[in-house]
Amino acid sequence: MAIANPCLPWLALLTVACLIWGLYLSLFASPADYQQSETVRIMYVHVPSAWMALFIYSVMAIASLVAVIWRHPLAEIAAQASAPIGAAFTFCALVTGSLWGKPMWGTWWVWDARLTSVLILFFIYLAHMALTSAFDDPARGRRAAAILCLVGFVNVPIIKFSVEWWNTLHQPASVLKLGGPSIHADMLWPLLIMALAFKLIYLCLLIVRMRNELMAARVRNLTAARARG
Amino acid sequence: MGRKQRRLIIIALSALCLAAAAALVMLAFRDNIVFFFGPTEIKEGKVQPGKRIKIGGLVVEGSVVKAGEKVSFSITDGSENVDISYVGILPDLFREGQGIVAEGVLNQNLAFTASEVLAKHDENYMPSEVADALKKSGHWKEGEEQ
Numbered sequence: 471m472a473i474a475n476p477c478l479p480w481l482a483l484l485t486v487a488c489l490i491w492g493l494y495l496s497l498f499a500s501p502a503d504y505q506q507s508e509t510v511r512i513m514y515v516h517v518p519s520a521w522m523a524l525f526i527y528s529v530m531a532i533a534s535l536v537a538v539i540w541r542h543p544l545a546e547i548a549a550q551a552s553a554p555i556g557a558a559f560t561f562c563a564l565v566t567g568s569l570w571g572k573p574m575w576g577t578w579w580v581w582d583a584r585l586t587s588v589l590i591l592f593f594i595y596l597a598h599m600a601l602t603s604a605f606d607d608p609a610r611g612r613r614a615a616a617i618l619c620l621v622g623f624v625n626v627p628i629i630k631f632s633v634e635w636w637n638t639l640h641q642p643a644s645v646l647k648l649g650g651p652s653i654h655a656d657m658l659w660p661l662l663i664m665a666l667a668f669k670l671i672y673l674c675l676l677i678v679r680m681r682n683e684l685m686a687a688r689v690r691n692l693t694a695a696r697a698r699g
Numbered sequence: 700m701g702r703k704q705r706r707l708i709i710i711a712l713s714a715l716c717l718a719a720a721a722a723l724v725m726l727a728f729r730d731n732i733v734f735f736f737g738p739t740e741i742k743e744g745k746v747q748p749g750k751r752i753k754i755g756g757l758v759v760e761g762s763v764v765k766a767g768e769k770v771s772f773s774i775t776d777g778s779e780n781v782d783i784s785y786v787g788i789l790p791d792l793f794r795e796g797q798g799i800v801a802e803g804v805l806n807q808n809l810a811f812t813a814s815e816v817l818a819k820h821d822e823n824y825m826p827s828e829v830a831d832a833l834k835k836s837g838h839w840k841e842g843e844e845q
Contacts, residue, residue, distance in 0.1 A: 504830030539706045636733055637734050
């Protein structure tokens with residue numbers, strides 16, 4: 471935290487710059503797709519959001535593992551602070567995916583393996599948030615949420631490989647696959663810059679939220695000490 | 700053995716059990732999670748006629764016949780074809796050579812009456828100019844096996 475605090479304003483500035491650059495590239499400078507024409511621009515928000523949904527969950531799972539085995543208090547707080555951010559990105563991926571599905575596939579929603587497994591991920595995020603605050607003792611809530619997070623991690627590989635294991639309406643991976651990306655460089659670069667911008671947003675929010683949580687813990691301890699007299 | 704090692708072993712064992720359970724569940728559900736059937740599975744008789752199912756494949760070039768709102772076309776997976784008839788509005792991406800998923804009923808002659816047609820788009824993205832140039836120079840989709 472001693473290093474994170476002075477870095478935060480610069481990090482926020484870098485995030486905004488990266489986001490503006492990425493949005494300019496993806497909305498104005500990048501070419502229209504040969505099949506989807508301008509509608510393809512939804513991809514530049516949808517795909518980074520979906521990556522973040524999986525990335526943040528993986529970070530939470532690692533933090534929960536550290537918290538459960540080594541009882542590191544900062545790891546528990548990191549997992550707790552990440553959950554709402556991850557839920558927001560998952561929601562964003564579901565909504566933009568739905569808006570993209572209507573013009574391209576002809577439907578807002580189908581119950582194929584990819585879409586259903588991402589919806590389950592969204593519910594796991596919500597359950598994690600609910601469970602964290604379901605106990606009077608915050609430490610017990612975080613412990614229970616850590617176990618839920620580790621159990622729920624089984625869903626992450628299912629989401630990633632759902633499009634290869636089963637017939638789905640969702641198309642297979644374009645970027646992270648064997649044999650290199652099947653997406654043209656003019657469209658890949660804006661996508662990667664947007665992905666970087668989303669990672670930076672997460673980092674900024676995570677630092678702020680962890681700082682808040684540490685301060686809240688300190689307030690709780692002080693009030694408890696005063697109550698004891 | 701320290702408490703940390705014990706916790707580590709308990710978690711590793713639980714993770715192993717959980718992964719095994721998930722794998723077994725998915726093995727059991729393998730056919731149910733499938734979103735659509737292909738033409739080969741239809742011809743092999745894996746699907747009973749009269750049941751509501753989804754089938755998917757590529758629209759055969761030159762097979763699309765439109766008469767007002769009525770459309771008939773064939774889909775293929777490279778080895779088998781299935782004829783589909785449909786009444787309604789097709790999605791924007793519907794075209795010959797495009798992957799589609801249709802929901803409807805298979806009749807006794809293994810022809811399909813669709814009540815809904817969805818377009819499936821592939822994982823390739825490229826600018827329209829590049830696609831036009833590739834088509835013009837004759838290098839279109841030369842990397843893919845037919």
